[in-house]
Amino acid sequence: MANLKIYNVENVTTSHKNVMFDIYKDFFNKSEVDYAFESEPVDFYKFFECIESRLLKSIVLLENAKPVAFLIYTMMANYSVEINLIHMFNFDNYENKLVLLISKLLKNLKEERIKKTISYPLIGIQDKYFDVLKNLNFESVENSIYVFPFNEENEEKINNASHFEPQLNDGFHIEVWNNDYFSQVVKLLNVCFSPEKDALYDNRYKTEVGTRDILNKIIDSEYGIFLPNQCSILLEGEKVVGVCLANLTTFQIANIPQVAILPQYRGNKFGTLLVRNTLAKIAKAHIYRVLNLKELNVTSIANHNCALNMYIENGFELATTYNQLYYNFNYYK
Numbered sequence: 461m462a463n464l465k466i467y468n469v470e471n472v473t474t475s476h477k478n479v480m481f482d483i484y485k486d487f488f489n490k491s492e493v494d495y496a497f498e499s500e501p502v503d504f505y506k507f508f509e510c511i512e513s514r515l516l517k518s519i520v521l522l523e524n525a526k527p528v529a530f531l532i533y534t535m536m537a538n539y540s541v542e543i544n545l546i547h548m549f550n551f552d553n554y555e556n557k558l559v560l561l562i563s564k565l566l567k568n569l570k571e572e573r574i575k576k577t578i579s580y581p582l583i584g585i586q587d588k589y590f591d592v593l594k595n596l597n598f599e600s601v602e603n604s605i606y607v608f609p610f611n612e613e614n615e616e617k618i619n620n621a622s623h624f625e626p627q628l629n630d631g632f633h634i635e636v637w638n639n640d641y642f643s644q645v646v647k648l649l650n651v652c653f654s655p656e657k658d659a660l661y662d663n664r665y666k667t668e669v670g671t672r673d674i675l676n677k678i679i680d681s682e683y684g685i686f687l688p689n690q691c692s693i694l695l696e697g698e699k700v701v702g703v704c705l706a707n708l709t710t711f712q713i714a715n716i717p718q719v720a721i722l723p724q725y726r727g728n729k730f731g732t733l734l735v736r737n738t739l740a741k742i743a744k745a746h747i748y749r750v751l752n753l754k755e756l757n758v759t760s761i762a763n764h765n766c767a768l769n770m771y772i773e774n775g776f777e778l779a780t781t782y783n784q785l786y787y788n789f790n791y792y793k
Contacts, residue, residue, distance in 0.1 A: 465523055467557075469564040472518035472530070477508050480520060483527045487547040495545060495584040499710040516544075519564050521557055531561045533578075536673075540663055541569060543580035546589065558592050566787075575789035579661035582783045590783055598785040601657045602762035606776040608739065610746055610753040617775045622743035624736050632696050634737055637679070637688035637705070644700035645693075646672045652720040657761050661786035678717055684709040690741040692734040694721070701725045704734035706742060714742050714751065716758040732770045739774055 472480070484504045491497040502510065510516040521529040529548040533541055546561060548554055569575070580598070582590060594600065610618060626634055635641075646668055653665040664670025679686050684707035694702035702721040709715045716738060721730045735758075745751040760767040762781050772778075 466525075467560060468522040468525075469560050470520055470522065471564075471568065472511055472520050474508065474512060476520055476527075479522075479525075480504075480527050480530070483520075483530060483547070483549060486549060487530075487545070490547075493584075495586070498713050517568075519561055519568075521560055529557045529561060531565060533565065535574070536662075536664065540576050540670075541574060541578045543578060545583075546586060551588065554588070555592050558589050559596065562593070562596055569789075577661065577663045577789070578787040580785040580787075582785060587783060590785075593785055596787075598787045599660070601660055601784045601786070602781055603759050603784050604762040604764075604768075604781045605757055605759050605779045606771040607779040608756040608774070608776045610743075610755055614775075618743050618746065621736070621739050621775060622747055624740040626733055626737050628733075632694065632701075634734070635693045635695060636741075637686075637691040637693060639679075641693055641700050642675065642679075645703055646675055648700055648703060648722055649675065649718060649720055651722065660788075661784050678705060678707065681707070683707060683717060684715055687714070687742075690714075690738055690745065692737040692741075694730055694734055696725075702730045702734055704731075704738045706738050708751075712752060712754040714753055714756040716756070719758070731766070732773060735770060735774050 470476070481504055484507060487495075488501060488503070491501050501507075507516070511518060515534070517533050517535070519531045519533075520527050528550075529546065531546045532544040534544060536542055543565070546558065548557060565578070569578070578598075580593070581603075590600070608614075608617075608621075628634070650665065650668045650671040653659055653671070654667075656665070659665040662674075664674050677683050679688075687706040687708065690706040692702075692704040693700060702725065703718060704716060705718045707715055707717060716735065719731055719735060721734075739756065742751065742753070742756055746753045756776075757779070758771065758776070760771070768778075
């Protein structure tokens with residue numbers, strides 16, 4: 461009887477603050493190595509402020525009244541849900557722990573009548589959960605992360621990249637970000653991404669309203685510090701036909717969150733041109749110490765040959781791949 465384990469799964473509330481300090485601290489200390497966090501997560505007390513204000517939601521698994529695992533998730537526009545992470549003190553009996561946490565999440569969402577899509581990027585050690593989650597009817601899209609290093613070994617490439625000057629046919633020109641382009645860029649991103657795999661795990665791309673939410677969060681610096689002067693907007697006359705956006709996810713890591721070209725303009729190397737133009741602006745800012753970077757990165761669907769060639773041609777290296785899982789309530793009742 462001494463080894464009997466009694467599990468309880470509960471939604472995290474203020475009442476759990478006194479018992480969750482140690483397990484959250486364990487996650488906090490492992491966030492960079494185990495979960496590949498680019499920046500330090502919020503501290504324990506800020507975490508509970510976010511719980512109390514409903515910016516974050518969390519589920520905790522108690523073993524004999526002691527927390528042994530927890531799940532954090534956020535509610536997105538159009539009733540989409542993102543699992544931010546699942547952390548466990550150890551992986552003893554992890555399959556059962558994972559099933560208990562996910563089952564509680566599904567029950568929460570059904571009771572709240574949230575029946576759209578759950579997404580979950582399996583970053584770092586969370587990839588261990590892949591097989592269990594597939595058995596729970598999660599589907600998978602594999603993503604690749606490409607990196608352009610800003611280090612001494614890459615100094616020549618950085619310098620060469622900074623000297624790029626775009627050559628365009630008459631009628632086309634490239635501008636930096638201007639809020640006047642907002643509505644056109646929303647429509648462009650919606651057209652480009654609604655039929656793509658990205659929309660499977662982020663159904664905001666399926667509508668202009670959802671796409672507007674994504675773009676708002678990018679330019680309002682909710683996904684990182686927006687870099688309007690490093691963005692590249694391709695226009696034919698006054699019409700936006702392509703975009704390459706840029707931000708900082710940390711003060712030393714730049715990111716390209718969106719690259720898109722209207723379908724009828726593809727096949728002209730416009731995507732490569734926009735990425736190269738944005739890279740040039742970021743490289744110049746780094747050389748002149750406006751930015752102090754370790755890398756510029758971008759994420760793309762894996763095995764997307766056009767994207768692969770575009771980034772490799774521009775000096776990016778394939779850094780890693782990860783599984784982006786999604787669960788669609790329309791498929792599983």
